[in-house]
Amino acid sequence: MIDRIDRRILSILQEDSTVPVAEIGRRVGLSTTPCWRRIQKLEEEGVIKRRVAILDARSVNVKVAAFISITTSQHNADWLAKFADVIREFPEVVEFYRMAGKVDYLLKVVVPDIEAYDAFYKRLISKIDISDVSTTFAMEEIKNTSQLPLNYVVTEKTREPAKE
Incomplete structure (x- = not known):
């Protein structure tokens, strides 16, 4: 079950998966090792499917x-x-x-x-x-994101979607 700290970690990783684990830990109030363990657990559970680079379509000529x-x-x-x-x-x-x-x-x-x-x-x-x-x-791209909304994640304590 995902808790509030996991949600914050996921939010950071969705924004930029290259943020160092020590920095993620600092932002969520954990030291490096416990933060890394949480990330590994999220990967093992399949919550984090993979980490990728998002390319600019025009730069790779698929506009x-x-x-x-x-x-x-x-x-x-x-x-x-x-x-x-x-x-x-x-x-x-x-x-x-x-x-x-x-x-x-x-x-x-x-x-x-x-x-x-x-x-x-x-x-x-x-x-x-x-x-x-x-x-x-498509005539114009107005919004394109790979970031999933995390406000629907069922948290460990409430077993209901988060309300943040």
Whole structure:
């Protein structure tokens, strides 16, 4: 169970995972060793899945974000497994969701330009049969974060979401 100190550690790490453990400990009121143990425990429990560098899309020439809604007439485990395998082959797909509602799947794809999107689309439809594809392109990125809200974490003492 996560407590208030763990939440503060997670908040710091979500902001900048390169902050030294000693500095994190200072900010949360712990010495280095107990702070490091907490971070290791959060990693072992899978709360911290991995630590990554977040790149600037323009700097790596993937400035176009496309959101692709996919509908299929195939609703079975074999088709889904094949589709998931196909999608994993495409580095342009940075997010992939199975949806509830009118759309079956939603993809977020990043590419340099519309021509690259068209090439991606042609490769995709050559590998898997899909009923309907609808793409929308982002005109402007207004908010993009990897930081999850921590105010819903159930704390050890209250067993209810934190109210901070």
